[in-house]
Amino acid sequence: MRPLLLVIISLLTACDGPDQDMGPGRATEDFFAGRTITYIVATNPGGGYDTYARLVARYMEKHLGGANVRIRNVPGAGNIVGANQLYVSEPDGLTIGTFNTGLIYAQLLRRPGIRFDLSELSWIGKAASDARVLIVSRESGLRSIEDLLDQDHPLLFGSSGPGSASHNETLFLKKMLDLDVRLVNGLGGNKAQMSMLRGEIVGIFASYSALRPFVESGSGIVLLHINGQHQFGDTVPSAESLVHDEAGAVLLSLIRTTAALGRLTAAPPGTGPEVLARLRSAYAAALADPGLLAEAKRLRIPIDPLIGGEVAEMVSAALDLTPRELAALETVSSD
Amino acid sequence: MSDARAVVSGLFCLFFAGMVAAALGWSRDTGLAPLLVGGPGLVLSLLQLRDDIRESRREPMRIPPGALRLLGSFLGFVLVTLAIGLLPGAFVCIAVFLRTYERTGYGFAFAMAAVYTGIAWLLFDVVLELTLFGGMLFT
Amino acid sequence: MLDIFIGDLSQLITDPAHLGLLLFAVVCGLFFGVVPGLGGKLGIVIMIPFALSMEPELALLFLVAMHSVVHTGGSVPSILLGVPGTGPDAATAVDGFPLARQGQAGRALGASICASVVGGVIGAVFLMAMLPVLTPVILAFSPAEFFLLAVFGIVLISAISGDSLRKGVIVGCFGLCLSFIGLSPETGEPRYTMGQLFLWDGIDFVTVVLAIFAVPELIALGVSGGSISREQSVSKYSPRQVLDGMVDVFRHRWLALRTSLIGAIVGLIPGLGGDVASWMCYGHAVQSSRDPERFGKGAIEGVIAPETANNSKEGGALLPTLLFGLPGSSGMALLLGAMVAIGVQPGPQILVERPGLIWTLFVVLVLANIVAVILLFAIAPRLARVVRVPAGLLIPVVLSLSLLGSYLSAMNWQHLLLFLVLGGFGYALKIFEWPRPPLVIGLALGGIAEVSLFQALAIWGGAFFLRPLSLVLLALIGATIALYVWRRRRSGGASYE
Numbered sequence: 001m002r003p004l005l006l007v008i009i010s011l012l013t014a015c016d017g018p019d020q021d022m023g024p025g026r027a028t029e030d031f032f033a034g035r036t037i038t039y040i041v042a043t044n045p046g047g048g049y050d051t052y053a054r055l056v057a058r059y060m061e062k063h064l065g066g067a068n069v070r071i072r073n074v075p076g077a078g079n080i081v082g083a084n085q086l087y088v089s090e091p092d093g094l095t096i097g098t099f100n101t102g103l104i105y106a107q108l109l110r111r112p113g114i115r116f117d118l119s120e121l122s123w124i125g126k127a128a129s130d131a132r133v134l135i136v137s138r139e140s141g142l143r144s145i146e147d148l149l150d151q152d153h154p155l156l157f158g159s160s161g162p163g164s165a166s167h168n169e170t171l172f173l174k175k176m177l178d179l180d181v182r183l184v185n186g187l188g189g190n191k192a193q194m195s196m197l198r199g200e201i202v203g204i205f206a207s208y209s210a211l212r213p214f215v216e217s218g219s220g221i222v223l224l225h226i227n228g229q230h231q232f233g234d235t236v237p238s239a240e241s242l243v244h245d246e247a248g249a250v251l252l253s254l255i256r257t258t259a260a261l262g263r264l265t266a267a268p269p270g271t272g273p274e275v276l277a278r279l280r281s282a283y284a285a286a287l288a289d290p291g292l293l294a295e296a297k298r299l300r301i302p303i304d305p306l307i308g309g310e311v312a313e314m315v316s317a318a319l320d321l322t323p324r325e326l327a328a329l330e331t332v333s334s335d
Numbered sequence: 336m337s338d339a340r341a342v343v344s345g346l347f348c349l350f351f352a353g354m355v356a357a358a359l360g361w362s363r364d365t366g367l368a369p370l371l372v373g374g375p376g377l378v379l380s381l382l383q384l385r386d387d388i389r390e391s392r393r394e395p396m397r398i399p400p401g402a403l404r405l406l407g408s409f410l411g412f413v414l415v416t417l418a419i420g421l422l423p424g425a426f427v428c429i430a431v432f433l434r435t436y437e438r439t440g441y442g443f444a445f446a447m448a449a450v451y452t453g454i455a456w457l458l459f460d461v462v463l464e465l466t467l468f469g470g471m472l473f474t
Numbered sequence: 475m476l477d478i479f480i481g482d483l484s485q486l487i488t489d490p491a492h493l494g495l496l497l498f499a500v501v502c503g504l505f506f507g508v509v510p511g512l513g514g515k516l517g518i519v520i521m522i523p524f525a526l527s528m529e530p531e532l533a534l535l536f537l538v539a540m541h542s543v544v545h546t547g548g549s550v551p552s553i554l555l556g557v558p559g560t561g562p563d564a565a566t567a568v569d570g571f572p573l574a575r576q577g578q579a580g581r582a583l584g585a586s587i588c589a590s591v592v593g594g595v596i597g598a599v600f601l602m603a604m605l606p607v608l609t610p611v612i613l614a615f616s617p618a619e620f621f622l623l624a625v626f627g628i629v630l631i632s633a634i635s636g637d638s639l640r641k642g643v644i645v646g647c648f649g650l651c652l653s654f655i656g657l658s659p660e661t662g663e664p665r666y667t668m669g670q671l672f673l674w675d676g677i678d679f680v681t682v683v684l685a686i687f688a689v690p691e692l693i694a695l696g697v698s699g700g701s702i703s704r705e706q707s708v709s710k711y712s713p714r715q716v717l718d719g720m721v722d723v724f725r726h727r728w729l730a731l732r733t734s735l736i737g738a739i740v741g742l743i744p745g746l747g748g749d750v751a752s753w754m755c756y757g758h759a760v761q762s763s764r765d766p767e768r769f770g771k772g773a774i775e776g777v778i779a780p781e782t783a784n785n786s787k788e789g790g791a792l793l794p795t796l797l798f799g800l801p802g803s804s805g806m807a808l809l810l811g812a813m814v815a816i817g818v819q820p821g822p823q824i825l826v827e828r829p830g831l832i833w834t835l836f837v838v839l840v841l842a843n844i845v846a847v848i849l850l851f852a853i854a855p856r857l858a859r860v861v862r863v864p865a866g867l868l869i870p871v872v873l874s875l876s877l878l879g880s881y882l883s884a885m886n887w888q889h890l891l892l893f894l895v896l897g898g899f900g901y902a903l904k905i906f907e908w909p910r911p912p913l914v915i916g917l918a919l920g921g922i923a924e925v926s927l928f929q930a931l932a933i934w935g936g937a938f939f940l941r942p943l944s945l946v947l948l949a950l951i952g953a954t955i956a957l958y959v960w961r962r963r964r965s966g967g968a969s970y971e
Contacts, residue, residue: 045519047811054526072466073519075885077657077674084671112664113671156933162662184932185660186925190799190820191745198613200933213821298530299817343906346899347644354651357666365658365665368924369651376647379640396906405696406898409689409873413894416877417887425874429867436696437866451871455878463520468881468890 031093031275032067040089040097042082044075048301052127052263053098055295059286064278078163079103080113087116091268093275096124098265101258102165104318108254108326109333111163119316122271125283125307128262131228132169132255133236135211135220136203137196145223145237148203149177156201157181160188166206168333169255173205175332176239176248196220207259209302226252227259250325251332257318261311262304280308339398340391344384351377408432420470422460426452495532496838499539500845506540507547510872511684511879513560517544518808530816531831535838537812538792541805542839543846545752545784546590550850553582553777554860555702556691557872561683562752562784564914569769569776571691576772577703579858580712584719585774586781587850589730592723593782594843596734597741597789598836604742605825605832608793612800615743617929618938622947623743624923627750628915629951633958634760634769635909642912645903649916650923652677659925670888678884679749681893682917684876689897690904692872695865702868703861716854722774729759729775730782737783741790744800749918751787752780753911761957789839796820796832 037060041053050073057069074082079100086097107118136142148155159167167183174181187195192204193214203220204211208228214220225232226239243252265283267276286292287305296303321329354373358366412432416424426448433444459465506517518537525533548559553570566586573582604611628650632642655666656676667673695702723730733755740751759779760766769776791802799820801807813820824831850857860868880893903910930938939948 045522045808045811048814050811051814054522073885075675077671080674081671113674161659163657182932184929186929189801194612194744194798194800198616200616200929213819213823217822299814300819340906343902343908344644346902347648350648351651354654354666361663361665362661364928365661365663368920368927369654369665372647372650372654372920376644376651379644379647383640383644398905399697401697402693402901402905405693406901409693409897410894412870412873413877413890417890421874421878421881425870425877428874429870432870433866436869437864439866447867451874455874459878459882465520465882467878468887471887 030065032064032278034066034068035094036068036070037064037093038089038095039069039071040082040086040095041071041073042075042079042086042097042099043073045071045073049098049100049263051299051301053265055292055299055301056127056265056283056286059289059292060282062289063282063285077113078106080106080111084113084115086266086268087121089268091122091270091272093267093271093279096265096267096279098263100165101126101261101264102168104254104258104261104315105165105168105333106163107319108321108329109168117269119312119319120269121266121315122269122276123308123312123315124265124267124276124279125287125305126261126264126311127287127305128302129227129260129304130262130302131208131231132205132226132259133208133211133215133222133228134173134203134205134224135215135222137199137201138219138221139196139199140202142202142223143221145242148179148223151180154180154182155203156184158187158192158195158201158204159183159185160192161185164188165258166204169258170205171332172251172255173239176243176251193219226255247325247328250321250328254318254329257314261306261314264311264315276308283307340396341384341387344380344387347380348377348384351380416468416470418470418472420473421467422452422456423470425455492532495536496539496841497845499536500543500842500849503540503543503842504547504846504849507544507559507563508550509879510551510555510557510559510688510875511680511883513544513548513680513805513879513883515805515808516882517541518805518812522812525812525816528816530818531828531834533816534813534818534831535834537809538788538835539838539842541809542594542785542788542842543590545781545788546587546594546843546846546850548784549586549590549777549781550583550857553586554579554857555688555868555872557688557876558683561679561749561914561918562780564683564687565752565756565780565911566777566784567687568756568911569771569773572770572772573774573777574702574858574861578715578772579703579861580715580855581719581722581774582777583850583854583858584716585722585777586719587716587847587854588720588723589778589781590785591843591847592730593734593737594785594788595840596731596782597738597786598839598843599789600735600738600742600786601789601792601839602832602836604790604793608797609822611742612744612794612798614943616941616943617926617933618941618944619947620743620745620926621923621930622939622944622951623746624919624926626947626951626954627754627919628912628923630757630761630954631753631915632909632912633954634757634766635911637907639958642909645909646912646916649913649918650920651916652682652913653917653920654924659921660928672884672886672888676921677892677917678880678889679917680883681880681889682896683914684880685893685896686900686903686910686913688872688876689894690901692869693901694904696869699865701862701864712858713855715858716851719774723778726775726778729762730778732762733758733779734782734786737786738790740783741787741802742793744791744794744798744802745922746802747918747922748784748787748791748803748805750915751783753915755779755783756911761954766961785843792835792839796824796835797822 039053039057041050043049054071057071061067061069074085083099083103089095142148157170159170184201195201215222222236224239225236284307287303351373354369355377358369412428415427429448429451430444433439433447459467506512517540525537545562548563549566551557551559552563552567553574556567556571558564558567570582628646632646635642655673657674658665736755737751740746741748756779759775760769791806794800794802795806795810801810877890880889
């Protein structure tokens with residue numbers, strides 16, 4: 001009798017039940033062993049988000065005790081398809097995802113097709129941060145932000161396209177500093193730099209990491225930065241020093257948040273707290289792993305992590321605008 | 336169909352008309368390119384339609400018999416694939432096609448289907464680790 | 475410089491591990507080309523994780539070697555089945571497949587193989603030759619020129635397609651309109667998406683190419699029955715035929731040289747898209763031929779021209795990708811991403827930091843093409859037997875592969891339905907004697923045409939085409955139309971449309 005009872009009890013305790021039951025917190029150290037985690041990347045393979053995801057995935061495997069993290073590229077509609085899919089995935093701890101931080105703007109501006117709410121996601125963390133810089137070409141003759149503000153005719157600036165972060169943020173900057181710029185679209189990637197070299201556009205407002213070689217080669221001059229104290233110190237003015245009104249301050253803080261929250265990773269809403277904690281600690285461990293840091297250095301990609309709750313707070317704060325601020329945002333962005 | 340020469344130009348006319356109509360309702364920059372292209376496209380298609388109708392009176396063109404049936408079977412295959420996934424769908428389609436078109440035995444049909452599906456599965460799922468469409472009934 | 479070259483070359487050749495890697499890369503590249511719909515893009519995508527585990531330089535060499543022979547492999551299904559292995563290979567199918575139907579599959583394969591290596595080598599040489607003058611050349615091409623180049627491409631293909639310019643232009647406009655589906659690049663508003671998110675990025679190019687070329691051939695095959703080759707007298711092993719095809723390339727050596735150069739130049743211009751190169755060279759072959767009516771029915775030049783261009787454009791396209799981070803095509807864009815992922819930062823500093831790299835790439839390009847040719851030559855006659863496979867097996871297998879290719883490219887199931895709809899339409903185009911190539915060109919060039927137009931207008935206003943290079947292109951466009959008209963008049967064509 002006793003052996004039979006033992007067998008029955010061990011069978012019953014071995015049966016964990018369907019995955020959904022993991023939600024309310026039955027995660028154990030063994031939960032991830034032998035399981036496959038799907039890491040949704042909302043872009044095509046080979047780009048920045050994909051690179052970060054693949055790197056982090058490999059080290060998360062190490063720190064999740066035998067799990068297999070498999071990248072799944074779900075491109076489309078400027079990261080919206082992938083983010084949508086992450087949002088509706090089962091919150092069983094076996095799906096996580098990464099997407100462009102610019103989706104914060106997309107959600108605020110209520111782009112059609114969005115079926116997610118970023119404030120509801122179970123945030124795991126972010127891997128990097130970046131400075132935004134306003135760069136002009138050497139040919140333009142401009143050497144300081146005052147030169148730029150002194151111009152009396154409209155200047156052509158580049159943007160990858162409407163809806164992109166650089167597009168939105170350039171329009172924000174225009175409003176913040178009362179700049180007279182016109183955007184020329186279709187200049188994503190390095191095309192803007194070529195256009196600057198040809199003298200067609202004057203400058204661009206975008207992430208520093210992408211433009212660093214251009215600046216270091218001397219072809220581009222940084223006039224202004226946001227979130228770039230680390231790189232520029234006192235040599236380049238920060239936008240903060242030039243923005244004094246309330247509306248401008250809201251825009252500025254939006255840009256600063258987006259710039260600081262680079263390479264976000266999240267799990268679907270409702271992911272159980274214990275599982276989420278495990279994912280967060282594995283993520284943090286991965287980003288602190290000396291092996292990862294060495295590889296990141298070789299690849300020249302910056303690592304500046306922030307984990308869990310803080311990221312969630314920052315995202316919620318960014319999304320928390322009053323109706324008046326939202327209306328103002330929409331006006332600025334539809335220029 | 337006894338004469339279908341004008342079908343294509345007719346379809347083009349409808350297509351361009353729809354494009355232009357939709358483009359007229361958009362903002363200037365959004366609709367510029369579709370109008371620049373769709374407008375002339377519509378005009379040319381109408382001209383072609385007129386010529387095709389004239390030609391078809393002289394010399395009718397027909398769709399080969401069996402073509403529509405074959406296209407219908409392709410539609411069936413696509414629907415089956417959508418339902419049960421790319422690899423299972425391929426298995427079913429190859430087996431069915433061999434049976435009905437070539438009238439091979441069941442054994443040969445299933446064997447061929449299995450060979451293809453097996454190789455494809457090994458290659459795409461196992462080696463390359465690509466996620467193939469699993470079918471709407473299963474996702 | 476030369477010592478670096480010799481040093482790298484000897485290192486590459488004498489190290490069996492490196493050679494083995496090169497061989498493996500070539501095999502992969504050929505494979506990705508041969509299976510319809512996979513294509514070089516997906517190849518790079520799949521191989522990125524594998525490449526990440528190698529040393530950066532080796533990884534780059536691997537990816538470049540693999541990508542440079544994809545189109546060599548892609549010509550195989552184009553010729554044997556009429557199903558393009560990749561987008562650019564569709565041009566090879568136009569004359570290659572009719573040759574297969576006439577029992578000359580081996581000859582077409584031989585010509586294609588030889589043309590590929592000729593083009594590949596010339597493209598590699600072009601890569602080295604253009605290095606010193608690269609910057610001014612790239613800087614010379616502004617949005618105005620891009621727009622006019624796109625217009626030129628469409629006019630050229632419309633003019634050479636079949637008997638009716640009007641039909642060609644209509645189909646070209648259709649292709650352009652298809653390219654407008656998605657988000658407007660200027661305003662971000664959705665166009666023709668009918669509320670469907672999957673259309674926001676537009677219609678998938680590979681799906682369209684597969685649909686309008688593969689499906690009609692499959693239906694035609696199914697209707698006629700039998701097998702692809704109607705000639706039963708084809709002996710089962712004919713390396714002779716393959717050799718004949720290779721000799722054909724030397725018979726048409728000036729054409730091959732010209733199209734290799736055109737291909738390399740088109741590849742050089744970033745943003746135009748490598749898909750266009752093969753079509754433009756096909757167009758050139760038609761225009762420069764004394765009896766253009768043969769094209770579309772099995773003219774060997776129709777195989778030689780696009781195949782040289784397919785391979786030479788790789789050499790040309792590497793230049794802006796490596797040195798400016800400006801990809802010439804979507805495949806190159808992925809390669810660029812892979813480069814960054816493995817730690818090779820594109821930019822002019824590459825010449826300073828890694829001077830040997832360019833030379834090594836040159837060697838790799840040449841070697842990869844040669845190895846690919848040797849491999850294909852060995853199996854070409856056997857491959858040619860595919861044309862004897864009965865329709866009942868061929869049709870469902872090719873259809874399944876095409877669906878696979880479409881899904882892997884588009885990454886959503888809705889495109890499978892689109893594939894079928896477009897396939898049916900493609901069949902209608904085929905039997906009612908409408909040209910299909912302008913559709914492909916319109917779809918490929920529509921995006922850049924629209925974006926460049928807006929850019930040019932924003933920068934210079936309406937007078938943008940008065941720039942010197944633009945005037946040259948306008949003249950080219952005019953000449954193409956004039957040539958078409960003159961030919962029609964000369965051959966006493968019924969009504970010039």
